Amino acid sequence: MVSERTPVRFYQVGSFAVGNRLVALDQRSAQSDPERANSLTSGHRACAGCGEALGARYALDAAMRATHGQLVAVNATGCLEVFSTPYPETSWRIAWLHSLFANASSVATGVAAGLRAQGRSDVRVVAQGGDGGTADIGFGALSGMFERNDDVLYICYDNGGYMNTGVQRSSATPPAARTATTQAVGPHPGNVFGQGKDMPRIAMAHEIPYVATATVADLFDLESKVEKAMTFHGARFLHILVPCPLGWGSLSSDTIRLARLAHETGIFPVFEAEHGEVTSSLPIRRHTPVEEYLKLQKRFAHLFDKNGEVKDAETVAHLQALANRNIERYALLTEEPS
Amino acid sequence: MTTKPFAITLGVGTSLANKTGSWRVERPVYVDRLPPCNGACPAHEDIQGWLYEAEEGNYEAAWRLLMRANPLPAVMGRACFHPCETSCNRVQIDEAVGINAVERFLGDRAIEEGWTVRVEHPPTGKRVLVVGSGPAGLSAAYHLALLGHEVEVHEAAPQAGGMLRYGIPQYRLPRDVVDAEVARIAGMGVTFVLNSPVEHVDVTMATGHFDAAFVGIGAQRGKNPEIPSGDAAKVLDAVSMLHGFEEGEGPVLGRRVVVYGGGDTAMDAARTAQRLGATETIVVYRRTRDRMPAHDEEVLDAQAEGVQMRWLSTVTRADGGRLMLEKMVLNAEGKAESTGEFEELEVDSLILALGQDTDLGLLDDLGDVDLAGGVINVDANQMTGRPGVFAGGDASGNAAERTVTAAVGHGARAAAAIDAWVDGRSVAPAPERAPATVERLNSWYYADAPRTLRPRLEAIRRRSNFDEVVGGLTAEDALFEARRCMSCGNCFECDNCFGVCPDNAVIKLGPGLRYEFNLDYCKGCGICAKECPCGAIDMVPEHH
Numbered sequence: 001m002v003s004e005r006t007p008v009r010f011y012q013v014g015s016f017a018v019g020n021r022l023v024a025l026d027q028r029s030a031q032s033d034p035e036r037a038n039s040l041t042s043g044h045r046a047c048a049g050c051g052e053a054l055g056a057r058y059a060l061d062a063a064m065r066a067t068h069g070q071l072v073a074v075n076a077t078g079c080l081e082v083f084s085t086p087y088p089e090t091s092w093r094i095a096w097l098h099s100l101f102a103n104a105s106s107v108a109t110g111v112a113a114g115l116r117a118q119g120r121s122d123v124r125v126v127a128q129g130g131d132g133g134t135a136d137i138g139f140g141a142l143s144g145m146f147e148r149n150d151d152v153l154y155i156c157y158d159n160g161g162y163m164n165t166g167v168q169r170s171s172a173t174p175p176a177a178r179t180a181t182t183q184a185v186g187p188h189p190g191n192v193f194g195q196g197k198d199m200p201r202i203a204m205a206h207e208i209p210y211v212a213t214a215t216v217a218d219l220f221d222l223e224s225k226v227e228k229a230m231t232f233h234g235a236r237f238l239h240i241l242v243p244c245p246l247g248w249g250s251l252s253s254d255t256i257r258l259a260r261l262a263h264e265t266g267i268f269p270v271f272e273a274e275h276g277e278v279t280s281s282l283p284i285r286r287h288t289p290v291e292e293y294l295k296l297q298k299r300f301a302h303l304f305d306k307n308g309e310v311k312d313a314e315t316v317a318h319l320q321a322l323a324n325r326n327i328e329r330y331a332l333l334t335e336e337p338s
Numbered sequence: 339m340t341t342k343p344f345a346i347t348l349g350v351g352t353s354l355a356n357k358t359g360s361w362r363v364e365r366p367v368y369v370d371r372l373p374p375c376n377g378a379c380p381a382h383e384d385i386q387g388w389l390y391e392a393e394e395g396n397y398e399a400a401w402r403l404l405m406r407a408n409p410l411p412a413v414m415g416r417a418c419f420h421p422c423e424t425s426c427n428r429v430q431i432d433e434a435v436g437i438n439a440v441e442r443f444l445g446d447r448a449i450e451e452g453w454t455v456r457v458e459h460p461p462t463g464k465r466v467l468v469v470g471s472g473p474a475g476l477s478a479a480y481h482l483a484l485l486g487h488e489v490e491v492h493e494a495a496p497q498a499g500g501m502l503r504y505g506i507p508q509y510r511l512p513r514d515v516v517d518a519e520v521a522r523i524a525g526m527g528v529t530f531v532l533n534s535p536v537e538h539v540d541v542t543m544a545t546g547h548f549d550a551a552f553v554g555i556g557a558q559r560g561k562n563p564e565i566p567s568g569d570a571a572k573v574l575d576a577v578s579m580l581h582g583f584e585e586g587e588g589p590v591l592g593r594r595v596v597v598y599g600g601g602d603t604a605m606d607a608a609r610t611a612q613r614l615g616a617t618e619t620i621v622v623y624r625r626t627r628d629r630m631p632a633h634d635e636e637v638l639d640a641q642a643e644g645v646q647m648r649w650l651s652t653v654t655r656a657d658g659g660r661l662m663l664e665k666m667v668l669n670a671e672g673k674a675e676s677t678g679e680f681e682e683l684e685v686d687s688l689i690l691a692l693g694q695d696t697d698l699g700l701l702d703d704l705g706d707v708d709l710a711g712g713v714i715n716v717d718a719n720q721m722t723g724r725p726g727v728f729a730g731g732d733a734s735g736n737a738a739e740r741t742v743t744a745a746v747g748h749g750a751r752a753a754a755a756i757d758a759w760v761d762g763r764s765v766a767p768a769p770e771r772a773p774a775t776v777e778r779l780n781s782w783y784y785a786d787a788p789r790t791l792r793p794r795l796e797a798i799r800r801r802s803n804f805d806e807v808v809g810g811l812t813a814e815d816a817l818f819e820a821r822r823c824m825s826c827g828n829c830f831e832c833d834n835c836f837g838v839c840p841d842n843a844v845i846k847l848g849p850g851l852r853y854e855f856n857l858d859y860c861k862g863c864g865i866c867a868k869e870c871p872c873g874a875i876d877m878v879p880e881h882h
Contacts, residue, residue, distance in 0.1 A: 031836070089352040
């Protein structure tokens with residue numbers, strides 16, 4: 001987190017770039033290490049520019065570093081599982097198992113229980129899934145895992161929809177977004193306002209030891225949250241925003257840019273919470289209006305005219321209001337950037 | 339009994355078998371673009387290169403890289419008008435990198451530590467005559483010595499340095515700095531023959547058995563316009579005044595001094611007059627401030643020191659203690675025109691700073707040298723019409739700007755051309771490099787400068803170029819300033835491409851070796867190119 005960033009005096013790119021030849025090796029990111037775990041290796045079948053493939057490697061490599069390689073990952077069904085393990089190939093270089101769409105957290109609970117029975121306190125358990133497997137299909141099992149405070153870190157890679165099955169809406173799809181099941185037609189085109197689930201806040205409501213959000217645009221922040229999560233025992237939840245070029249209708253090269261804009265507009269608040277209370281948030285460095293984020297994505301194209309000018313000012317204002325609410329709720333704009 | 343481990347129901351292979359590179363329609367390539375600072379440097383320094391070394395605190399390595407282009411870093415760190423900073427991309431983010439201040443730090447550190455340059459090249463046996471020991475001559479002599487040639491510098495004045503010693507006032511350039519950098523060049527085996535004006539280049543070349551010559555005699559003669567002046571009018575020219583002052587003749591200027599002209603020399607003369615006790619120094623210039631040829635910081639410094647400016651005025655007559663000024667107006671083309679309105683001004687002396695000429699007598703015998711326009715006209719390699727005779731600095735016709743930095747650049751270019759010429763080779767033109775423009779940067783990655791250091795930084799900038807009473811940068815500040823460099827257009831090994839690739843298709847080759855793309859797996863998404871902070875990756879179409 002911010003307070004845990006490398007205490008740089010001034011290092012050219014500080015801790016914003018992946019590495020930095022000017023800082024000591026032990027202060028660099030796990031990703032800058034040529035010997036990094038590469039938990040998810042090359043040859044996977046994710047689309048070009050996949051944010052989820054990137055987010056999964058970032059998170060699991062950090063978890064591998066934090067646990068000295070003693071890690072088991074349980075995967076829900078979803079893009080991540082589909083593109084990484086078409087038989088007979090696997091892209092996983094870690095202990096990995098997949099059972100069903102709905103039961104990743106239950107399986108992880110079982111793995112953790114089995115390890116405890118064997119006295120293996122050194123091996124840690126991660127469960128992971130997309131926003132569909134987390135907020136919709138696996139929601140009941142996950143809530144149970146939280147409620148029992150099982151010793152699992154659950155990571156949700158949120159790309160806002162069911163992407164590999166043809167971009168259907170999930171309960172994490174943002175309002176006004178066009179999907180295959182929320183077409184841009186009628187008086188209120190796209191996904192409706194006022195529905196959907198705010199997973200991090202639902203997790204916080206279980207008062208589990210640790211809840212955090214992150215994006216693929218800020219690696220140091222993401223890695224420090226994985227590392228911090230590993231210092232806790234009990235149920236932990238990490239929600240990572242992973243842009244999807246296919247489902248969002250964005251350029252494959254804009255994946256990180258969009259994740260950055262999601263944070264800098266306030267649309268996706270980056271924060272952490274312990275036992276139900278927010279403890280810190282990542283300040284916005286360059287505050288940006290929501291249009292800049294929306295207009296790069298075809299799923300919001302109906303809000304703009306052909307020249308890229310806002311056409312549906314009311315809807316954009318509504319989305320801006322939601323972003324502003326996040327900024328206020330999580331104090332994302334501070335006078336004194338750390 | 340199954341051979342498979344428990345709970346694995348299917349035999350698996352690795353996805354490395356799946357070469358996703360075949361999906362690609364564009365491929366990333368690393369490029370090295372020309373950073374604006376390097377592009378703007380008249381001395382062709384690899385500024386970004388030596389800042390890269392300085393960023394890590396490798397000051398000696400930084401200095402040695404700087405010395406490849408310019409043998410006078412401590413001089414340049416004071417006397418250069420740093421077009422590099424004007425063109426720095428960081429201007430668009432916050433403020434330009436204080437390149438000049440770092441250069442001065444490196445130059446001063448080298449003098450302190452006694453760093454020297456060794457000539458590695460075996461002697462060529464060729465002899466080169468250098469006429470004049472100003473920045474152009476010193477630069478030519480240094481580069482020729484590095485290339486193994488025997489160099490003799492002939493200087494008319496009693497001491498080496500040319501305009502560095504006899505033109506630029508001491509408050510801008512202390513003489514011990516000039517001495518130290520000249521001594522280092524002498525230490526490389528360059529012979530300085532002082533008090534030895536060259537009357538005829540061809541004669542000196544023949545008697546001294548020189549294979550080539552470089553003429554860097556500067557523009558030492560003040561232009562003298564026809565200003566009618568009566569008896570007892572004290573009229574001096576700025577160049578002679580500054581030169582004489584350096585040789586110990588303290589000119590008596592009086593209390594009220596008028597300097598006529600609007601260039602850097604006018605500012606030097608005015609500021610020197612202030613220091614010599616003038617209570618009122620007035621610069622008279624026939625056009626307006628924005629049309630003044632003097633560099634802005636010189637004008638600002640002069641004004642800060644109390645020099646007054648009178649725009650749109652010409653001196654029409656000097657008579658005893660009285661000057662007649664005529665008011666001017668600018669016409670549509672921006673030229674000054676007379677108005678017929680006059681004004682009288684009481685003065686003790688008038689200093690003329692209306693440009694400088696070169697005394698070209700030493701080339702009179704060489705009919706094939708083009709001296710049109712009162713300058714030595716040269717080709718792109720600084721060679722005159724006489725094969726083997728080269729020229730540079732203020733005396734040469736291709737001086738876009740008459741500055742110390744341009745002169746150093748000329749000297750270096752001439753040295754390379756002379757080296758080729760005595761060897762019967764032709765000079766290969768430098769390859770064109772596409773510019774590293776600011777739009778190519780992803781500036782989000784550059785850390786903002788810590789607030790606590792800002793005021794110090796600005797103070798450093800304020801003092802770095804003029805007031806020698808204030809010292810240079812501390813090592814800590816130099817390091818800070820060097821690290822503000824964004825390395826525009828050239829990889830500085832930030833690991834971003836290595837980290838942001840969703841396909842692990844970037845190979846990190848190790849410190850100093852940069853990266854390579856693994857095209858077996860690169861899907862061509864272009865994230866690396868877009869997220870490269872310094873714009874050192876291009877996406878180019880694949881041709882299947």
